[in-house]
Every structure is written in structure tokens, then in C-alpha cells.
Amino acid sequence: MSYILRRLAFFAVTLWAAMTINFFLPRMMPGNPAEAMMARVHGRINPDALRALEVAFGINTHDSLIVQYFQYLGDVARGQFGTSIYFFPTSVSYLLGQALPWTLGLVGITTVLAFILGTLVGMVAAWLRGGVTDSLLPPIFVVLSALPFFWLGLIFIWLFSDILGWLPGAEAYDMGSTISLSWSFLGQVLQHGFLPGLTLLLVSVGGWILTMRNNMITVLAEDYVRMARAKGLSPLRIMLLYAGRNAILPNLTGFAMSLGFVVSGAILIEIVFSYPGLGYYLYQAVTGEDYPLMQAIFLLITVAVLVAVLVSDALTALLDPRTRERQ
Amino acid sequence: MQTAIVKPEPVELSRPQRSRLGAVGRLAGAIVHDPKAMIGVVLLAVFTFVAIFAPLIAPYDPAAQQFLPMASPSSQNLLGTTNTGQDIFSQLIWGTRQSLLIGVIAGLAATVISMLVGVSAAYIGGTTDLALSLFTDVFLVLPQLPLMIIIARYAGQGSFWVIIAVIVITGWAYGARQLRSQALSLRHREFLEAARIRGERTSRIIVFELLPTMTSLIVANFLGAALYAVLSAAGLQFIGLGNINEMSWGTMLYWAENNEAMMSGAPLWIVAPGLCIALLGAAFALINYGFDEIGNPALRATRRRHGRRGNHS
Amino acid sequence: MDGAATILDVEDLVVDYVGERSNVRAVDRVSLQLAAGGFLGIVGESGCGKSTLCFAIARLLTPPAQIVSGKVHFAGKDLVQLHEGRLRHLRWREYSVVMQSAMNALNPVMTVGAQLADAMQAHERISKQRARDRAAQVMRLVNIDPLHLKSYPHQLSGGMRQRAMIAMALVFTPNLIIMDEPTSALDVVGQRSLMKQIRELQKQLGFAVIFVTHDMSLVSNFADRVAIMYAGQVVELGATRVLFTDPKHPYSAGLLQAFPSIHGPKQRLTGIPGNPPDLRYPPKGCRFNPRCPQVHERCLVEEPWPHVLPDRDIVRCHLYARQEAMAG
Numbered sequence: 001m002s003y004i005l006r007r008l009a010f011f012a013v014t015l016w017a018a019m020t021i022n023f024f025l026p027r028m029m030p031g032n033p034a035e036a037m038m039a040r041v042h043g044r045i046n047p048d049a050l051r052a053l054e055v056a057f058g059i060n061t062h063d064s065l066i067v068q069y070f071q072y073l074g075d076v077a078r079g080q081f082g083t084s085i086y087f088f089p090t091s092v093s094y095l096l097g098q099a100l101p102w103t104l105g106l107v108g109i110t111t112v113l114a115f116i117l118g119t120l121v122g123m124v125a126a127w128l129r130g131g132v133t134d135s136l137l138p139p140i141f142v143v144l145s146a147l148p149f150f151w152l153g154l155i156f157i158w159l160f161s162d163i164l165g166w167l168p169g170a171e172a173y174d175m176g177s178t179i180s181l182s183w184s185f186l187g188q189v190l191q192h193g194f195l196p197g198l199t200l201l202l203v204s205v206g207g208w209i210l211t212m213r214n215n216m217i218t219v220l221a222e223d224y225v226r227m228a229r230a231k232g233l234s235p236l237r238i239m240l241l242y243a244g245r246n247a248i249l250p251n252l253t254g255f256a257m258s259l260g261f262v263v264s265g266a267i268l269i270e271i272v273f274s275y276p277g278l279g280y281y282l283y284q285a286v287t288g289e290d291y292p293l294m295q296a297i298f299l300l301i302t303v304a305v306l307v308a309v310l311v312s313d314a315l316t317a318l319l320d321p322r323t324r325e326r327q
Numbered sequence: 328m329q330t331a332i333v334k335p336e337p338v339e340l341s342r343p344q345r346s347r348l349g350a351v352g353r354l355a356g357a358i359v360h361d362p363k364a365m366i367g368v369v370l371l372a373v374f375t376f377v378a379i380f381a382p383l384i385a386p387y388d389p390a391a392q393q394f395l396p397m398a399s400p401s402s403q404n405l406l407g408t409t410n411t412g413q414d415i416f417s418q419l420i421w422g423t424r425q426s427l428l429i430g431v432i433a434g435l436a437a438t439v440i441s442m443l444v445g446v447s448a449a450y451i452g453g454t455t456d457l458a459l460s461l462f463t464d465v466f467l468v469l470p471q472l473p474l475m476i477i478i479a480r481y482a483g484q485g486s487f488w489v490i491i492a493v494i495v496i497t498g499w500a501y502g503a504r505q506l507r508s509q510a511l512s513l514r515h516r517e518f519l520e521a522a523r524i525r526g527e528r529t530s531r532i533i534v535f536e537l538l539p540t541m542t543s544l545i546v547a548n549f550l551g552a553a554l555y556a557v558l559s560a561a562g563l564q565f566i567g568l569g570n571i572n573e574m575s576w577g578t579m580l581y582w583a584e585n586n587e588a589m590m591s592g593a594p595l596w597i598v599a600p601g602l603c604i605a606l607l608g609a610a611f612a613l614i615n616y617g618f619d620e621i622g623n624p625a626l627r628a629t630r631r632r633h634g635r636r637g638n639h640s
Numbered sequence: 641m642d643g644a645a646t647i648l649d650v651e652d653l654v655v656d657y658v659g660e661r662s663n664v665r666a667v668d669r670v671s672l673q674l675a676a677g678g679f680l681g682i683v684g685e686s687g688c689g690k691s692t693l694c695f696a697i698a699r700l701l702t703p704p705a706q707i708v709s710g711k712v713h714f715a716g717k718d719l720v721q722l723h724e725g726r727l728r729h730l731r732w733r734e735y736s737v738v739m740q741s742a743m744n745a746l747n748p749v750m751t752v753g754a755q756l757a758d759a760m761q762a763h764e765r766i767s768k769q770r771a772r773d774r775a776a777q778v779m780r781l782v783n784i785d786p787l788h789l790k791s792y793p794h795q796l797s798g799g800m801r802q803r804a805m806i807a808m809a810l811v812f813t814p815n816l817i818i819m820d821e822p823t824s825a826l827d828v829v830g831q832r833s834l835m836k837q838i839r840e841l842q843k844q845l846g847f848a849v850i851f852v853t854h855d856m857s858l859v860s861n862f863a864d865r866v867a868i869m870y871a872g873q874v875v876e877l878g879a880t881r882v883l884f885t886d887p888k889h890p891y892s893a894g895l896l897q898a899f900p901s902i903h904g905p906k907q908r909l910t911g912i913p914g915n916p917p918d919l920r921y922p923p924k925g926c927r928f929n930p931r932c933p934q935v936h937e938r939c940l941v942e943e944p945w946p947h948v949l950p951d952r953d954i955v956r957c958h959l960y961a962r963q964e965a966m967a968g
């Protein structure tokens with residue numbers, strides 16, 4: 001119990017840090033970028049949104065820094081992120097709502113798949129030591145995980161979409177279709193999501209395979225695995241319940257840390273494939289100097305990562321009885 | 328630990344890796360015997376060579392718009408030309424400098440900060456450790472690319488140093504955590520106690536007694552940080568947050584993408600720089616992987632004996 | 641040997657650690673026998689190969705260790721020749737193992753009860769209830785409240801963990817239990833109490849024990865027979881009492897002198913000068929010759945073979961070559 005509480009406290013602290021960064025960055029940077037932005041929207045948006053922008057960027061306000069800070073925190077808590085500059089006059093919250101499901105789908109599915117696949121392959125690879133797999137597999141995956149995600153995506157588009165025409169290379173669904181819960185629409189989503197998903201999967205799976213293999217090898221040398229053999233347990237049981245279940249634990253904690261990496265890759269892949277998720281909108285915000293949108297997306301991505309971290313922490317607590325009592 | 332012939336360990340107050348020159352020699356020997364690490368070292372050496380001698384190797388001025396635009400590879404332009412008639416091959420050669428420099432400088436800076444934070448936290452302990460660990464964990468969880476993007480965006484004009492700065496700001500935390508773990512396990516070793524009793528200042532103990540024993544992890548950290556730096560720089564430059572007027576592999580990709588290189592029949596403009604980024608990253612990754620195996624021989628590929636698979640005897 | 645049947649007969653067992661360029665022989669032609677219900681202690685310094693021998697007999701070696709040659713006769717079969725599949729039938733039912741550190745030998749993410757149960761379920765179709773009952777039964781045998789079946793290993797004290805391991809080894813009341821330094825992780829009081837418990841259980845249930853340790857005093861009190869190992873070889877093997885009062889091999893004599901008796905007259909504490917040999921480059925001739933106080937020329941060139949004497953099963957020393965010849 002106290003373990004979960006501590007993790008929740010960490011969640012809160014990190015979120016606070018992200019919000020504070022958002023607050024202070026525009027104020028610290030030279031050239032006062034915010035003022036230029038404000039000039040473009042002044043007079044054309046509703047007072048609430050205007051005030052939110054002023055508070056967030058510290059313009060036109062004679063309140064002290066502290067007051068602005070708490071006003072900003074309050075705004076964020078209420079989901080008041082202001083209006084987008086690039087997609088004027090759409091509100092930022094609306095854009096977030098549109099983009100989030102696409103990113104969650106793409107990243108969520110591929111990450112879980114990569115983790116499961118990578119862990120299983122790594123576990124079996126370590127179990128079957130010796131031979132070609134042992135000497136070839138690791139270096140292949142080492143190189144694979146050093147590849148720039150987005151470049152791989154570009155190559156895939158070129159190969160599968162432009163040259164071979166098998167799969168679409170952009171967008172999340174066919175142009176002109178309306179979003180619906182029909183099978184045909186689902187089909188489009190899968191088609192469009194295949195290449196970006198594949199790219200993301202390929203680059204992340206290597207890391208899981210390698211770390212799981214290394215963990216397994218260490219665990220297989222442990223006395224309790226030898227004890228399991230001494231008891232005459234079936235090899236499958238030993239691999240899964242004795243070795244695997246212990247080897248996966250460092251991977252779960254590593255999962256949390258690797259999320260930042262996966263998110264970075266997902267952003268670039270969305271850009272390359274024009275996939276309408278948070279990454280793509282972040283790109284638009286950056287090129288269009290749309291600071292409110294930019295900050296809000298940063299915050300949202302942080303929240304998503306923190307939630308995933310909490311989930312993996314909960315799983316670790318479930319699988320490893322020692323964490324429940326650890327200091 | 329595997330059941331092995333356990334050699335009786337003499338209890339000494341000596342530092343665990345005595346002769347540093349001997350250690351370097353052993354390390355070099357170990358690398359040469361490991362093909363993966365060797366490949367990494369060779370790749371790195373090639374890139375370093377190209378970066379240093381770029382002016383001599385590149386056939387033309389990379390910025391000179393003197394050729395037919397979007398030309399296919401020929402004996403004149405080995406990789407073809409860009410949409411403004413610049414030679415891609417020369418750009419690739421000159422671009423090596425930026426990419427390599429960013430990788431090494433950012434990698435070094437991030438590693439230094441990791442060392443300072445991680446080792447101090449472990450050695451000093453107490454509330455300092457608590458505070459530093461929290462600080463590290465927060466930076467670990469904050470999503471790196473989005474953070475890099477917004478900092479770089481706010482910093483105005485993209486530049487070499489901005490990129491290095493954002494990479495370091497987002498990249499130090501991982502190493503700090505690892506180094507802290509290792510320092511924690513070394514903290515209570517006798518040679519440190521002896522130094523403390525001798526009255527040495529804490530900072531001296533950390534720098535001259537503790538750090539030298541952590542060299543292999545520090546080097547591994549540097550290689551990982553360099554890999555991270557190379558890939559991140561590429562990503563940021565691709566989006567356009569680098570200095571788009573400077574020659575680097577990432578900015579080549581930026582221009583290529585913005586000019587529909589793939590579609591207009593100049594795929595090499597994209598393939599070549601991307602491949603170089605991948606190879607440089609792979610070089611760091613392979614050397615790092617080789618290190619892993621050197622430190623923990625159990626991880627090495629086992630040769631099949633008597634055609635028997637598996638773990639039994 | 642006395643009247644009881646021999647249940648374990650190890651014949652010229654050789655174990656190597658296979659390396660990249662050369663192999664290291666960790667166990668060199670070891671032979672020994674164990675009677676049903678007997679208690680054999682195997683003693684030696686760190687690195688003499690006693691643990692490797694023990695795991696080799698139990699067919700629990702991991703690469704790079706490998707059995708090169710030799711036979712292990714047990715339960716009517718040669719364990720060395722058996723494939724893993726056939727071996728599994730014998731495991732735990734006919735012989736079991738107790739390891740040095742229960743903290744390392746017990747799976748940290750499974751309850752103690754689950755680990756006891758899966759040993760049972762691996763060998764017979766047994767209902768959960770019956771498994772639980774049997775588990776509770778063996779736990780009581782070692783004086784642990786069956787309540788602790790629900791605990792995880794890290795929740796038990798060190799002594800309880802070791803006893804839990806012994807309980808686990810008794811689940812099928814096997815004929816042979818191989819113990820690799822089971823008391824090393826405990827303090828002196830705990831050691832004594834555990835040893836007494838093992839001895840009592842042995843009398844109660846009749847299993848034979850191979851007990852590996854570096855502590856001569858434990859062996860002197862509890863073992864019927866002792867094998868002394870040095871550099872991968874058994875240098876002396878015989879009945880405990882006789883061996884301790886009259887050690888024949890110079891190494892055994894040296895070991896005994898290093899462990900003074902609290903009862904006897906004050907003696908000068910002498911150790912054995914030098915260190916055990918690096919098994920990559922064992923000395924020519926008798927392996928003990930660099931450190932032996934009674935070394936002579938023959939020892940430097942010729943390896944002594946295991947001599948058989950009336951009151952000693954094995955003495956690997958040239959000093960007794962003539963004695964053996966005279967004994968006929």
C-alpha cells in the first residue's frame with residue numbers, strides 16, 4: 001500500500017515539475033517569444049482564453065510571478081489551455097482530444113506488442129543457449145536499435161507505399177472518409193496504421209529482446225533455478241515460473257524508463273507518416289510557433305507516460321512480493 | 328554465481344583494479360578478440376578519420392550550387408545532387424564533423440553530469456541522496472523529445488550549442504541512476520573506509536578513490552550517451568530545430584524531406600545520411616555491447632559442445 | 641564395509657571446466673561408496689572441488705562444468721549415462737539436494753508452500769489438499785509452524801529458511817540427500833542445532849547423507865565416514881573416529897592440527913603453509929608436494945595412487961605404498 005502511495009506522490013511531483021517548466025521556459029528565454037505570438041491573436045479570441053494565455057506566458061499582467069504561477073496551475077487543473085495559434089480559432093483542448101486516441105492506439109498497441117514479443121523471444125533465446133541464434137541475434141538487434149526510427153519509416157514508405165503500393169504511407173485513414181465505427185473504417189485504420197506501427201515495433205523490440213536475454217542468463221545461473229532442476233520440474237515450468245518470472249522484473253522497471261525513448265520515436269514516426277496524433281500536432285505547433293498547443297501537448301504526453309509508469313509499478317508490486325515491503 | 332572453483336580471496340585493503348595501464352592493455356586485448364566490438368571500433372575510427380580529413384576527402388564545396396539539380400549518381404557526383412545542385416557526397420563527408428562532434432561532446436557532458444549527480448548522491452547519502460534521486464527520477468520520466476523540442480523552440484534560432492544543451496539536459500538522468508546504483512554497492516568497501524580514516528576530504532575520496540574503480544561503467548555510460556546524442560540530434564535537426572544552414576546529416580535529411588526527395592527520384596539524398604547516422608549509432612552500440620560481454624563473460628555466445636543444446640550436464 | 645547395502649557407488653568420476661583454450665580438471669578420478677543410512681562427510685579447503693563433486697553426483701552441473709568420464713551407480717542405474725528425461729523420474733524422489741544458502745536457493749517470488757507443492761506435483765498426480773497436508777507434515781518435522789507455508793522466503797529468518805529447505809528435501813523421503821555446506825550461512829549455535837536436527841531426522845527416516853563442508857568439527861561430530869579432498873582428488877577416506885585419531889595423509893594431519901580441540905592439551909596452532917594449487921597448472925607428481933612436510937623425491941615425479949589399508953579405504957600418499965604391499 002505505502003508503495004503505491006509513494007509512487008502516486010512521485011507522479012504528482014513530476015507533473016508539477018512539467019507544469020513549472022512550462023511556466024518558466026517562455027519567461028526565461030531571450031527575445032520574449034510570447035509577445036510576438038500574442039500580437040497575432042489579440043482582439044480575436046474570447047476573454048477566458050485570452051486571460052489563460054496571458055497568465056501562461058506572463059503578458060499584460062501586473063500580477064506578481066507567484067500569483068501568475070498559481071493562476072496558471074489553476075488553469076491547467078481545469079483544462080483551460082487557451083486557444084491554438086496555428087489552428088486558430090480552435091481551442092487547444094479540442095485538438096488534444098482529437099489527437100490523443102490516435103497516438104494512444106498506435107503507441108499503446110505497438111509498445112505492448114514489442115514488450116511481449118521481445119520478452120518471449122529473449123527468454124527463449126537465453127534458454128536455448130548456443131548455436132547460431134546466440135551469436136547472430138544480439139548484434140542484429142543492437143544495430144537495429146541504433147537505427148533512427150524516422151529514417152526507417154521513410155524507407156518503409158518509399159518501399160512499401162511508393163514503389164510497391166501495398167500500403168498507404170500517410171494519414172490514419174483514407175482521405176475524405178468520415179470517422180465511424182464501421183468495419184470498413186476499422187480496416188482503413190489498420191491499413192494506415194500498419195507501416196508506422198511496424199516501424200515503431202521493429203526499433204523497440206530489439207531492446208526488449210536483448211535485456212530479457214541478458215536478465216535470463218543471469219537468472220539461469222542462480223541457485224534457485226538449479227534447485228528447480230534438482231526437484232525434477234519440467235523445463236517449461238522452470239523457464240517460465242522460476243527463471244522467466246524473475247528475469248522479467250528488471251524489465252518492468254526498465255519499461256518505465258524506456259517510455260521516454262518510445263515516445264520520442266512515436267513523435268518522429270507520426271511526423272514522417274503524417275499520422276494525426278499528438279506527435280504530428282506537436283510538429284505543427286513547433287513549426288507554427290503555436291506555444292499554447294506545444295505546452296499542452298508536452299503536459300499531456302508527460303501525463304500519459306506517468307500513467308504507464310504507474311501501471312508498470314503496480315505490475316511489479318504484483319509480481320514481486322519483495323517490493324511491497326521494500327524501503 | 329555458478330558453482331566454480333572458488334579461489335580463496337585474500338582480504339586486502341587494496342583498490343580493486345590496481346595497474347591502470349595493465350587494465351587498458353587487457354581491455355584492448357579483450358576488444359580485439361570480440362568481433363562485434365571490433366566492428367564498432369573500426370566504424371568509429373573511419374568516421375573520425377573522415378571528420379578530421381573532410382576538406383581533403385570531399386571532392387567539392389558542399390554548399391556550392393554548381394551542378395544540375397536532382398541528378399542521379401554519376402562519376403562526377405557519387406551520390407547525385409540536391410534540388411539546388413549541391414553534391415550530396417561532399418555534404419555527407421562534411422556532415423560527419425557535426426554529427427560526430429555532437430555525439431561526443433553531448434555524450435561527454437551528459438556523462439560528467441551523471442557522474443557528479445549519481446556518485447555524490449550515493450556517497451553522501453541521507454537527505455542529499457533523497458533529493459538528488461528524486462531530481463534524477465523526475466528527469467528520467469519526463470519525455471525527452473518533447474522537452475527537447477520545446478526548449479529548443481523557445482531558444483529561438485536553432486544552433487549547434489542549443490542542440491547539445493537540450494541533449495545534455497534530457498540525457499544525464501539515465502546514467503546518473505546507473506552510476507548511483509554501482510556507487511552504492513561500492514560505498515562500503517574497505518579501501519574507502521581506509522581513505523576516510525586517513526582523513527581525506529570527501530571530494531578527494533570520490534574523485535581519486537571511488538571513480539577510478541567505476542571506469543568501466545562510466546565508459547559504458549559515455550557510449551550510451553553518445554548513441555542517444557547522435558539519434559536525438561538527428562531527430563531534432565530533421566524537424567528543423569537545428570541550424571538548417573549548417574552541414575550535418577540531420578539537416579540533410581531535413582532538406583531532403585522538405586523537397587520530396589523520395590518522390591522525385593533522389594532517394595539517395597535520404598538513404599545516405601540516414602545510413603550514416605545508423606552506422607555511427609551502431610558503432611557506439613556495438614562497442615558498448617562488447618563491453619558488456621567483457622565485463623560479464625557469461626553473456627558471451629556459447630559454442631555448441633557435443634551437439635548438445637541447453638543448460639544441462 | 642559393514643553389512644548395510646551400498647546405495648551410492650561413485651567410480652572414477654572426472655569433471656572438467658571447459659574453457660576457450662584449455663580445460664581445468666576440477667574433479668580428478670574420485671571414487672567413493674555410501675551405505676544406506678550412512679553419513680559421509682566431504683571436507684576440504686575452498687576450491688578443492690567438493691561442491692563440484694557434489695553437483696556432479698546429483699547431475700546438476702551447469703556449463704562450462706562437464707562430466708568427462710566415470711560412473712555414478714545409484715538406484716540400479718548409472719546416473720552419468722541417463723538422459724535428462726529419465727533422470728527426472730529419479731530426481732527428488734530417490735535423491736534430493738540441500739544447498740548452501742536458502743536465500744539463494746528458494747525462488748523469491750513464490751511462497752514456500754508453492755515451492756514444496758510443485759516438487760510433489762512434478763512427479764505425481766496429487767490433489768492440492770494432499771499436497772498441502774504433506775507440506776505441513778514435513779514442515780512440522782523440522783519444527784516450523786505450517787502457517788509459514790504462505791510466507792515468501794524473504795519473510796522467514798535465516799535458520800527457518802535452511803530448515804524449510806531441509807523440509808523440502810524430505811518431501812518424498814528419498815534414500816539419499818546431498819547437502820552442500822547447508823550450515824555455512826548460519827551462526828555457530830544455529831549450525832549445531834541444524835546438524836542435530838539432521839541427525840535425528842536421519843535416524844527417524846533412514847536416508848543417507850553426503851555432507852560437504854570446510855568445517856572439520858561439524859564432520860567429526862556427525863559423520864560416520866569422512867573423505868578429505870585436495871585439489872580435485874580424494875586424498876583420504878575412512879571411518880571418522882579412526883581418521884581423526886590417526887590421520888595418515890600429511891594434508892589431513894595438517895588440517896586436524898589447524899582445528900584445536902577444546903578438551904585436549906594446549907597445542908601450537910600450525911597451519912599448512914602455502915596455498916592450494918592453481919588447477920590450470922597442477923604440480924607434477926603429487927599435488928600436495930609443494931606444501932607437504934614429508935615430501936621426498938618420488939612425490940615430485942610420480943602421482944600417488946589410492947592405497948587401500950586395513951583401517952583406511954583410501955590414502956593417496958607414497959608413504960603408504962609399502963604398507964599396502966605388506967598388508968597383502
